[in-house]
Amino acid sequence: MSEPIIQVRHLSKSFGTHVVLRDVDFTVNAGDVTCVIGASGSGKSTLLRCINLLETPTNGNVLFHGQEITAKGFDPCAYRAKVGMVFQSFNLFNNMSVLDNCTAGLRYVLHQDKETARRTALANLEKVGMAPYIHAKPRQLSGGQKQRVAIARALSMQPEVLLFDEPTSALDPQMVGEVLAVMRQLAKDGLTMIVVTHEMAFARDVSSHVVYMADGVIAEEGTPADIFEHPQNPRTVEFLSRFRQE
Amino acid sequence: MSEPIIQVRHLSKSFGTHVVLRDVDFTVNAGDVTCVIGASGSGKSTLLRCINLLETPTNGNVLFHGQEITAKGFDPCAYRAKVGMVFQSFNLFNNMSVLDNCTAGLRYVLHQDKETARRTALANLEKVGMAPYIHAKPRQLSGGQKQRVAIARALSMQPEVLLFDEPTSALDPQMVGEVLAVMRQLAKDGLTMIVVTHEMAFARDVSSHVVYMADGVIAEEGTPADIFEHPQNPRTVEFLSRFRQE
Amino acid sequence: MQDFFVNCATVLQKYGFSYLRGAGTTLLLALVGTFFGCLIGFAIGALQTIPVDKQRDPAWKRALIRILHGVLRCYVELFRGTPMIVQAVFIYYGLLQVFGIKMGMWTAGFLIVSINTGAYMAETVRGGIVSIDPGQTEGAMSIGMTHWQTMLHVILPQALRNIIPQIGNNFIINIKDTSVLSVISITDLFFVHKSVVGALYTYFESATIVMIIYLTMTLLASYLLRLWEKALDGPQNYDLNTTDTLAYTSGMYNAPNPVHEPQNLDMKGEVSHV
Amino acid sequence: MQDFFVNCATVLQKYGFSYLRGAGTTLLLALVGTFFGCLIGFAIGALQTIPVDKQRDPAWKRALIRILHGVLRCYVELFRGTPMIVQAVFIYYGLLQVFGIKMGMWTAGFLIVSINTGAYMAETVRGGIVSIDPGQTEGAMSIGMTHWQTMLHVILPQALRNIIPQIGNNFIINIKDTSVLSVISITDLFFVHKSVVGALYTYFESATIVMIIYLTMTLLASYLLRLWEKALDGPQNYDLNTTDTLAYTSGMYNAPNPVHEPQNLDMKGEVSHV
Amino acid sequence: TTDSTAASDSAASTAETGTEADTTAAPDGDGDPTTLTVAMECAYAPYNWTQSDDSNGAVQIRDSSDYAYGYDVMMAKKIAEALGQNVQVVKLDWDSLIPAVMSGDVDCVIAGQSITSERAQQVDFSDPYYYASIITLVKKDGPYANAKSVADLSGATCTSQLGTIWYDNCLPQIPDANILPAQETAPAMLVALNSGACDVVVTDRPTAQAALVAYPDFVALDFGGGDEDFQVSDEDINIGISMKKGNTALKDAINGVLATMTTDDYNTMMDEAISVQPLSE
Numbered sequence A, B: 001m002s003e004p005i006i007q008v009r010h011l012s013k014s015f016g017t018h019v020v021l022r023d024v025d026f027t028v029n030a031g032d033v034t035c036v037i038g039a040s041g042s043g044k045s046t047l048l049r050c051i052n053l054l055e056t057p058t059n060g061n062v063l064f065h066g067q068e069i070t071a072k073g074f075d076p077c078a079y080r081a082k083v084g085m086v087f088q089s090f091n092l093f094n095n096m097s098v099l100d101n102c103t104a105g106l107r108y109v110l111h112q113d114k115e116t117a118r119r120t121a122l123a124n125l126e127k128v129g130m131a132p133y134i135h136a137k138p139r140q141l142s143g144g145q146k147q148r149v150a151i152a153r154a155l156s157m158q159p160e161v162l163l164f165d166e167p168t169s170a171l172d173p174q175m176v177g178e179v180l181a182v183m184r185q186l187a188k189d190g191l192t193m194i195v196v197t198h199e200m201a202f203a204r205d206v207s208s209h210v211v212y213m214a215d216g217v218i219a220e221e222g223t224p225a226d227i228f229e230h231p232q233n234p235r236t237v238e239f240l241s242r243f244r245q246e
Numbered sequence C, D: 001m002q003d004f005f006v007n008c009a010t011v012l013q014k015y016g017f018s019y020l021r022g023a024g025t026t027l028l029l030a031l032v033g034t035f036f037g038c039l040i041g042f043a044i045g046a047l048q049t050i051p052v053d054k055q056r057d058p059a060w061k062r063a064l065i066r067i068l069h070g071v072l073r074c075y076v077e078l079f080r081g082t083p084m085i086v087q088a089v090f091i092y093y094g095l096l097q098v099f100g101i102k103m104g105m106w107t108a109g110f111l112i113v114s115i116n117t118g119a120y121m122a123e124t125v126r127g128g129i130v131s132i133d134p135g136q137t138e139g140a141m142s143i144g145m146t147h148w149q150t151m152l153h154v155i156l157p158q159a160l161r162n163i164i165p166q167i168g169n170n171f172i173i174n175i176k177d178t179s180v181l182s183v184i185s186i187t188d189l190f191f192v193h194k195s196v197v198g199a200l201y202t203y204f205e206s207a208t209i210v211m212i213i214y215l216t217m218t219l220l221a222s223y224l225l226r227l228w229e230k231a232l233d234g235p236q237n238y239d240l241n242t243t244d245t246l247a248y249t250s251g252m253y254n255a256p257n258p259v260h261e262p263q264n265l266d267m268k269g270e271v272s273h274v
Numbered sequence E: 001t002t003d004s005t006a007a008s009d010s011a012a013s014t015a016e017t018g019t020e021a022d023t024t025a026a027p028d029g030d031g032d033p034t035t036l037t038v039a040m041e042c043a044y045a046p047y048n049w050t051q052s053d054d055s056n057g058a059v060q061i062r063d064s065s066d067y068a069y070g071y072d073v074m075m076a077k078k079i080a081e082a083l084g085q086n087v088q089v090v091k092l093d094w095d096s097l098i099p100a101v102m103s104g105d106v107d108c109v110i111a112g113q114s115i116t117s118e119r120a121q122q123v124d125f126s127d128p129y130y131y132a133s134i135i136t137l138v139k140k141d142g143p144y145a146n147a148k149s150v151a152d153l154s155g156a157t158c159t160s161q162l163g164t165i166w167y168d169n170c171l172p173q174i175p176d177a178n179i180l181p182a183q184e185t186a187p188a189m190l191v192a193l194n195s196g197a198c199d200v201v202v203t204d205r206p207t208a209q210a211a212l213v214a215y216p217d218f219v220a221l222d223f224g225g226g227d228e229d230f231q232v233s234d235e236d237i238n239i240g241i242s243m244k245k246g247n248t249a250l251k252d253a254i255n256g257v258l259a260t261m262t263t264d265d266y267n268t269m270m271d272e273a274i275s276v277q278p279l280s281e
């Protein structure tokens, strides 16, 4: 289980003069659950977007199974089909019903037949409690419902690696619990995950590795125990203070 | 301080056959902080949208200072200028910079001059830590940054009542703390607020009144102490179980 | 005024059938032209947005895309930028004269209207694509869709919705602009009008008749397009799905319903540390 | 081929100035027409989207809005649905004949092009408004903006960005369609072409010259519009504001910066119960 | 300048500066008795064409810097002179010649219009101001180059100009003819013939003469006017000047001028027009 799946190597990203990521470097092994925590605007989403090739890194690169994803001839579509993503802003397809949102990838990318795709999608929608809403269009859903559909859509693709960008931000505590339980199960089943989250409890209890980002650099990383019990960096200490005082 | 500002009277709202709100009835007095909690899809956002006249109620009505807001001749624009709203999906103006987003209402609705508007907006942006980003366009912001601008925009209007729809969903714990502190200060200053939130701690500690919604009805309401210490309804108990076990 | 109606009646009695035939020709040309024009427009819209990755794509591919873009731009600018009547003369008579290629006048007519509409539609579609939230593209890419799949299944259907008013415009423009095809001997409605006026000198009468026929066609087109818009918007509300579920019982969360009793209390202990 | 260029030279030598004047006329009409057409289009777009509230608005207001919508629809359908050449004849000669009103040909020309473009632009703008996320309207309404303020400051600026390609289309259509104004004796570029051909019978030579002039105008227009699009998109990146702050120290959160030291530890106790 | 106010004023200013004619009796159709306003396409040599200077006595076109000349303009000048009026040429598209004269925007149309009884119900025609004999144009190397009679054109693909006697009456006389829809203008008709889209076009002598200059590959066939030729009534080949129905004053005045001229005068004038048309330089 310790073969590295995703290696982020000296990754930098600037928008114009504004440096958002600076020399970010970490490794995700197969089966790892890596949590990325950090302040608003510290570059967490940008990091995930670079890994998923939605942004071109300014410098450095990302390796997938040892292969550079920005190399010539690398097929980004096949890669993205294996590395799923749940967006912070959901990005559901507005022209499709909830069910179609989840089957689109299965049918068009994985070329599954309609019925198989439907069964997979329904199973995943049921996991997040969205099965009754399969005929709804995204604009008819509440925030939390959209978020759950986004999760189901990513799960339906049965990817090797899943990138979650704050997957429980729009959910109530009860639903957070249930979605986190689903993720926990996925982790147990060996899915590799990188999770940007503000749910410190989840980071502490489920992750195998925690990355704390501040202003575009990795301020501290380590096992959850390291980060949550013995944070070294004063900024980590401050960031976690509210959570640790519980 | 106990003059009723907003009275929701037997409010119902359906989309087609789908009943989203059923006979919702509660009163908000001047200076109250009313927290609305409930599961994803239970109708919290729809309730706020009805109060802010973005949806027309199917039945029932809402009184503002005793005046029916759906009555003939009622001026919805003047009303909305006094009853601000922070959207779950932010709804920042994409064509304007952060600063313009915050000054637009002041300049065009309240007809303040440019400089006054800028000062008010900057003060509020500073409160939420977004002052350095005033030249950015919404699409260049991170999720949490957008959310903070949305809050600043609503605060800039200096409304009588503020409706918050999950105002801290995209924020990290540290920032949540800071934004909630701002809201706490506003509450102290006498601003009336209705806050849809998943932050149970905020609901418990700051609100004067808690409304628990489930499937479109108010399943239980009362003081924070009532709801959090002695919930009566089994659904409330279940909903709060994860929080109360802390 | 009396005269006017008498004249109209005379005109109609003599040329009524010609008007109808002309209207039929006009409608046929406009329909075919708009249909293929839209196809061309959508194809170009999709081709113009092919993403280029400076690092990953080999040089030849980038060069190819660049050339393609150049060719497409030339096509759009050339056909948009010159009068259709001149194009018709060049294509029909020019080809015949210089290369001896004799195209059927209908073939030429359909071709000319289609490539013209295509050139305009290409820009229209570009506007439509620009107006779609980039998040939609990202969503599609994130599940591994290729550029073409993204366009076909996600972007163009949404762009289509936004540019239907414009497709209506283009159709109506075509209804009127096909009149220039009279230079290649296609007798459309407006040419019938000209013939009638040439023979009888009853300009206002014939013009009134022709305007009424045009209006009938365009109003019908507007109406149908509005219906289509409504259809694409889909139903205002959705129905809850209560029957179409799988026999999938994972012990996970179940659909919320008013008499919801949690079946997953067992996992509460696991998630209770926040 | 030799002949061809010799003929072109002859044509240019004899009529070069006429072509230029014709081009000037064409450009002037197209510019004025497109400008006012856009204004009309935006105005109608905004008028058509006036919200009606069944409960709150008095009956007379609803009736008024309904009538307004009807009138606007009639305008759009009537002017979109009939050939501009016929409109020109009806407006210019019809008014003269029936009411004895003699309009200047330029007044009539500008009027006709503007109201025609306006009718098309109305639909274009409608498409543009439809394509804007309703959240933008809600955002604007939530701070108390009226419908007009919402349109002016929030919706139309965004719609404008999306329909610029279409404005380009309309401008180019105008450049070519103003040729029908030769019925009210406005000598545009295409009428010059017709005159030259009627005098010299050198169709292809004159057509080539005219096409080149048209292409020059349309390419220039395309280029300028693309620049405008870029300008509207704004800079790709933003600069952090480090100077323009208020002397506002509330003990609240301060802007994050690399050497950030929290000044608000004092409030930590207050918010530490989650 | 193409300024709109200047343009709309120009008609009025012409009236003020115009010569003092007999304003009460002068025949008129457009409310300006000092000026004879004539509409034509100015795009149909040798009847009327546009040129960029006033050589040969060309008349400046209303609201334009170009000049019009040709047989029609010569005729207009002649008539205006006889009536003691200025001549003003309005350049109009073919489509609006009739509305222009009907609405009273111009006094008359001199544009090579054939006189037919149907047309005469809508406008008044003067007596003929030219007799246009019929000529057939074919390509030198084409199959009909040696035709001697209408019968020899049998089976030809043919066309002619819209709204002319040639198209409406002559073409149907060709046995088994494949008659294409009419062409709107003479140049377009010639392009069709030259490209090979049709084998035969029928037109009048002046147009044919102009065409021969522009297209040396053409031959003009004249079937002699007898039994071998197209059978047309005299009325058919007469072209006249049209004015608003009921404007007998103007009609009589024009007819008065035309009465002073003979067929030979017409032909001389036409020859002169052909000799100075831009094409012949």
Ligand SMILES: Nc1ncnc2c1ncn2[C@@H]1O[C@H](COP(=O)(O)OP(=O)(O)OP(=O)(O)O)[C@@H](O)[C@H]1O
Binding pocket: A015, A018, A020, A038, A039, A040, A041, A042, A043, A044, A045, A046, A047, A088, B136, B139, B140, B141, B142, B143, B144, B145, B170, B171, B172, D236, D237, D238
């Ligand atoms: N397209 C862009 N152009 C310019 N700057 C950008 C762009 N996208 C993001 N940024 C900036 O990059 C920084 C990091 O953004 P990012 O979205 O990665 O933050 P984040 O860590 O995900 O924050 P949050 O928790 O609020 O979502 C922010 O300061 C943001 O303003």
Ligand SMILES: Nc1ncnc2c1ncn2[C@@H]1O[C@H](COP(=O)(O)OP(=O)(O)OP(=O)(O)O)[C@@H](O)[C@H]1O
Binding pocket: A136, A139, A140, A141, A142, A143, A144, A145, A170, A171, A172, B015, B018, B020, B038, B039, B040, B041, B042, B043, B044, B045, B046, B047, B088, C236, C237, C238
């Ligand atoms: N326009 C609409 N058409 C149909 N149904 C809608 C529409 N908007 C909302 N709904 C439905 O109304 C219900 C309540 O939605 P609402 O957004 O109020 O939920 P919420 O309590 O805010 O949930 P969340 O916490 O997830 O934001 C949902 O089931 C949603 O699907």
Ligand SMILES: [Mg+2]
Binding pocket: A044, A045, A046, A088, A165, B142, B143, B144
């Ligand atoms: Mg983010």
Ligand SMILES: [Mg+2]
Binding pocket: A142, A143, A144, B044, B045, B046, B088, B165
């Ligand atoms: Mg909500």
